[in-house]
Amino acid sequence: MDSFESARGLESRMTHIAGFERDQLLLLPEAVDDYVDAENPVRFIDAFVDGLDLAAAGFARVTARATGRPGYAPGDLLKLYIYGYLNRVRSSRRLEREAHRNIEVIWLLRSLRPDFKTIADFRRDNRAAFRAVFRQFVLLCRRLDLYGRELLAVDGTRIKAVNNKDRNFTRTSLREFIRAADERLNDYLARLDASDIEDGASAGGARTKNLAEKIEALRKKRGRYEAMLAQLDRTGEDQISLTDPDSRAMAAHTKVGVGYNVQVAVDAKNKMIVEQAVTNQVVDMGLLTQTAEPAREILGIETIDVVADRGYFKVEDIDACEKAGCIPHVPKPQRGSSVREGFFRKDEFRYDAGRDAYVCPAGQLLTPIRHGRLRDLKKVDYGAPHACRVCPLRPRCTNDIRSVSRLENEDVLDRMAERLRARPHILDRRREVVEHPFGSIKQWMYQGAFLMRGLENVRAEFNLTALVYNLRRALNVVGVEPMIAAVRG
Ligand code: SF4
The missing domain is CATH 1.10.287 (Helix Hairpins)
Incomplete structure (x- = not known):
C-alpha cells in the first residue's frame, strides 16, 4: 500500500463532531431559566431594574393605564437597553431582532417582543430618566466600596455626532x-x-x-x-x-471632527465613572467644577483630590473647585509671549505674600506698578523698571521692562502649584485612570459615535454607556451573585 492509499484509509476512519439532525426530537431543558446560568450578567440587570423606583427616576407610564391597549412596562424596556448597551447592540432595530432570537434577551424579557418603534420611542420619551439610573448604580457601587473616594481624575473626550464634517x-x-x-x-x-x-x-x-x-x-x-x-x-x-444642529466641530488630538464633548470624573480605585456629562462646549476649560463637584457629592465626602490636564486651567474654575471641596491638581499651561520668546517663565518668579511682591530670577523685588482687570477679576502688574534696565539677566527675561501679572484670587494657584510640587506623580496617575474608561468605551464597547441627534438624546445615550461601563467593571470585581445580593439586601 503506497502512502497515498494509507492516508485515504486513515481519512475514512476519522470523523468530525456532528450536530443533531434538524428534524430529530430533542430533550431540551424545559424552562428558559435553565439556559441562563447563575453568573450570567442578565440576572443582575433583571434584579437591578426590579429594585429601582422607576417613577421616582422619572420614567413615564410606570403605572399601567386603566383603559386602552396595554403597553410594555418601562422596566422591561430599560432592561433591554441595558442588556443591549452591555453587548454592543444599541440600535432599536437590532434590539428588536435580539428579542426574537437571543436566549438571554428572551429570558430577560420573559419572551416579550417589542417592535423597534416601541423600543426607540421608549429611549426618546424617557431620555432624562436614564441619568437617575446611572446615579442609582453609582450609589450601589459606593455601598459595595468600589470607589476609593480619595482621588478623582477629570477629563473630556470627543464622541462623534451624526453630522458629517462637510x-x-x-x-x-x-x-x-x-x-x-x-x-x-x-x-x-x-x-x-x-x-x-x-x-x-x-x-x-x-x-x-x-x-x-x-x-x-x-x-x-x-x-x-x-x-x-x-x-x-x-x-x-x-x-x-446641519444634520445635528447641537453638535459642534471640535479638536481631538490633532484632528477636528464634529461631535460632543463628554466629560467624566473617574475614581482612581477601580477606574469607575462617578459623574459624567455631555456638552457641546468645544473646550474643557471651565468644566472642572461642574464635573467634579457632583462626583464628590454622590460619593458622600467632604473633600476629595481632583486631577485634570492643563486644558482645565482657569483660575476662576480652580478657585470654585477648591471652594466646592474638590482639591484641584491642574498643571499650568506654558503659554504667553514670554514663553513664546523663550524668556523666564512666570513660575520662575516667586510670590512673597508678606511683602506683596515677586522675587525675580535676579533676586530683585517686583512691586505693584499697574492695576487693571482681566475678565471679571482684578489684576495687578508687578515690576522693577530700574532694576531691569541694568540687569545682566535681561536678555533672558525681556526685551524691555519685565512685568508679572497677578489676579485677585491667584493664591489658589500658588497653593495648587505647591501641591503639584509635593505630588508630581499625580499627573501620570491621571492619564492612567481616565484612559481606561475612554479607551474601553471607544475601542472595546464600540461606542465612539452617538446614534441619535440632539444634546438631550446623546445625553441619554451616554448615561447608558457610562452605566454599562461601570456595570462591567463592577461585575468583574465583585461577581454577579454578590451584586444581586447587594441589590436585594
Ligand atoms: S530683567 Fe528685571 S525682572 Fe528680569 S531678571 Fe532682570 S531684574 Fe529681574
Missing part, C-alpha cells in the same frame, strides 16, 4: 466659501460673455445654456452660505451643524 460651517469657513463662490461666479460670467460673443448675441447655444445653469446653481449655493452667516450673526453662535 455639514458643519464656521464663520471663517462660510466667508471662505462665499469668497470662492464669488471668484467662480466672476469666472463663469466672464466665460458667459465670451460665449455670447462667439455664439452671437441671440444664439443662446448649448455652452451658454450650460454656463447659465452653473451660475444659477452657484448663486443659490452662495445664498445659502449668506443665510447661514446671517444666522450666526443673529444667534451669536460660532458654528452651524
Whole structure:
C-alpha cells in the first residue's frame, strides 16, 4: 500500500463532531431559566431594574393605564437597553431582532417582543430618566466600596455626532466659501460673455445654456452660505451643524471632527465613572467644577483630590473647585509671549505674600506698578523698571521692562502649584485612570459615535454607556451573585 492509499484509509476512519439532525426530537431543558446560568450578567440587570423606583427616576407610564391597549412596562424596556448597551447592540432595530432570537434577551424579557418603534420611542420619551439610573448604580457601587473616594481624575473626550464634517460651517469657513463662490461666479460670467460673443448675441447655444445653469446653481449655493452667516450673526453662535444642529466641530488630538464633548470624573480605585456629562462646549476649560463637584457629592465626602490636564486651567474654575471641596491638581499651561520668546517663565518668579511682591530670577523685588482687570477679576502688574534696565539677566527675561501679572484670587494657584510640587506623580496617575474608561468605551464597547441627534438624546445615550461601563467593571470585581445580593439586601 503506497502512502497515498494509507492516508485515504486513515481519512475514512476519522470523523468530525456532528450536530443533531434538524428534524430529530430533542430533550431540551424545559424552562428558559435553565439556559441562563447563575453568573450570567442578565440576572443582575433583571434584579437591578426590579429594585429601582422607576417613577421616582422619572420614567413615564410606570403605572399601567386603566383603559386602552396595554403597553410594555418601562422596566422591561430599560432592561433591554441595558442588556443591549452591555453587548454592543444599541440600535432599536437590532434590539428588536435580539428579542426574537437571543436566549438571554428572551429570558430577560420573559419572551416579550417589542417592535423597534416601541423600543426607540421608549429611549426618546424617557431620555432624562436614564441619568437617575446611572446615579442609582453609582450609589450601589459606593455601598459595595468600589470607589476609593480619595482621588478623582477629570477629563473630556470627543464622541462623534451624526453630522458629517462637510455639514458643519464656521464663520471663517462660510466667508471662505462665499469668497470662492464669488471668484467662480466672476469666472463663469466672464466665460458667459465670451460665449455670447462667439455664439452671437441671440444664439443662446448649448455652452451658454450650460454656463447659465452653473451660475444659477452657484448663486443659490452662495445664498445659502449668506443665510447661514446671517444666522450666526443673529444667534451669536460660532458654528452651524446641519444634520445635528447641537453638535459642534471640535479638536481631538490633532484632528477636528464634529461631535460632543463628554466629560467624566473617574475614581482612581477601580477606574469607575462617578459623574459624567455631555456638552457641546468645544473646550474643557471651565468644566472642572461642574464635573467634579457632583462626583464628590454622590460619593458622600467632604473633600476629595481632583486631577485634570492643563486644558482645565482657569483660575476662576480652580478657585470654585477648591471652594466646592474638590482639591484641584491642574498643571499650568506654558503659554504667553514670554514663553513664546523663550524668556523666564512666570513660575520662575516667586510670590512673597508678606511683602506683596515677586522675587525675580535676579533676586530683585517686583512691586505693584499697574492695576487693571482681566475678565471679571482684578489684576495687578508687578515690576522693577530700574532694576531691569541694568540687569545682566535681561536678555533672558525681556526685551524691555519685565512685568508679572497677578489676579485677585491667584493664591489658589500658588497653593495648587505647591501641591503639584509635593505630588508630581499625580499627573501620570491621571492619564492612567481616565484612559481606561475612554479607551474601553471607544475601542472595546464600540461606542465612539452617538446614534441619535440632539444634546438631550446623546445625553441619554451616554448615561447608558457610562452605566454599562461601570456595570462591567463592577461585575468583574465583585461577581454577579454578590451584586444581586447587594441589590436585594
Ligand atoms: S530683567 Fe528685571 S525682572 Fe528680569 S531678571 Fe532682570 S531684574 Fe529681574
